[in-house]
Amino acid sequence: MSRVSGPWPPVDVEPPAAHPKAPAPGTDLGVHYDECFGCGDDVEAGLHLRSTVGEGNTVHSKFTVTPAHQGAPGLAHGGLLACAFDEALGSAVGNLLRRPAVTGKLETDFRRPVPVGSTLYIEARLDGTAGRKIYVSADGRLDAADGPIAVSARGLFVQVGFEHFSTHGDPQALDKLAEANRKNERTRGDEWEINP
Numbered sequence: 001m002s003r004v005s006g007p008w009p010p011v012d013v014e015p016p017a018a019h020p021k022a023p024a025p026g027t028d029l030g031v032h033y034d035e036c037f038g039c040g041d042d043v044e045a046g047l048h049l050r051s052t053v054g055e056g057n058t059v060h061s062k063f064t065v066t067p068a069h070q071g072a073p074g075l076a077h078g079g080l081l082a083c084a085f086d087e088a089l090g091s092a093v094g095n096l097l098r099r100p101a102v103t104g105k106l107e108t109d110f111r112r113p114v115p116v117g118s119t120l121y122i123e124a125r126l127d128g129t130a131g132r133k134i135y136v137s138a139d140g141r142l143d144a145a146d147g148p149i150a151v152s153a154r155g156l157f158v159q160v161g162f163e164h165f166s167t168h169g170d171p172q173a174l175d176k177l178a179e180a181n182r183k184n185e186r187t188r189g190d191e192w193e194i195n196p
């Protein structure tokens, strides 16, 4: 079976245009939600992924595989690796395009085992947009930014209105998060418009 699942992006796209208020290359991107499994500090067994804006519509993310992330003894669970890519791709979409969006489709290609203790260096890039559809892809390298590729991913994010989160999510938790952000001055008011 071929590893290649078809042309990417699968439809004609506009080149990605970073939002004028997108953070500059080199900016460390904070935790977007303390209880997020991908990046949140409050989730002990979470991935604690950390991200920085790169050049040319990219975001660089890192996370270290712990025993809490195992599938087989000493090896990362593939589903958790997919989670790391969801987070890294979502971070690129949310921070560079500043559009609220959710994952519609996520494809992962596991090329090498990822042992506990290794650090995955993920480079996520915006590939293009077609209306509400946002195409992104990423490679994750083992233990160094120029290490061997262990996992690759492609994702389709779909732009949504903020009501996606308030209708389907937990409105009280959203209010609490907004309040915490205001108190911490972690985000300016307008940054609340991107994904919580």
Ligand SMILES: CCCCCCCC(=O)SCCNC(=O)CCNC(=O)[C@H](O)C(C)(C)COP(=O)(O)OP(=O)(O)OC[C@H]1O[C@@H](n2cnc3c(N)ncnc32)[C@H](O)[C@@H]1OP(=O)(O)O
Binding pocket: 032, 086, 087, 088, 089, 090, 091, 094, 095, 101, 102, 103, 104, 105, 131, 132, 133, 156, 158, 160, 195, 196
């Ligand atoms: C900084 C923050 C980091 C956060 C990272 C983590 C991100 C996440 O994990 S989000 C959580 C996981 N995702 C979800 O829960 C999403 C659940 N799904 C949904 O809510 C809806 O299906 C949703 C919003 C994706 C699309 O629904 P809807 O708004 O009705 O739009 P819909 O018309 O169906 O789709 C819009 C377009 O996308 C296309 N599309 C949607 N899903 C897919 C898919 N799986 N495959 C291919 N195309 C798709 C549609 O064909 C349509 O294309 P076109 O405009 O050409 O007709």
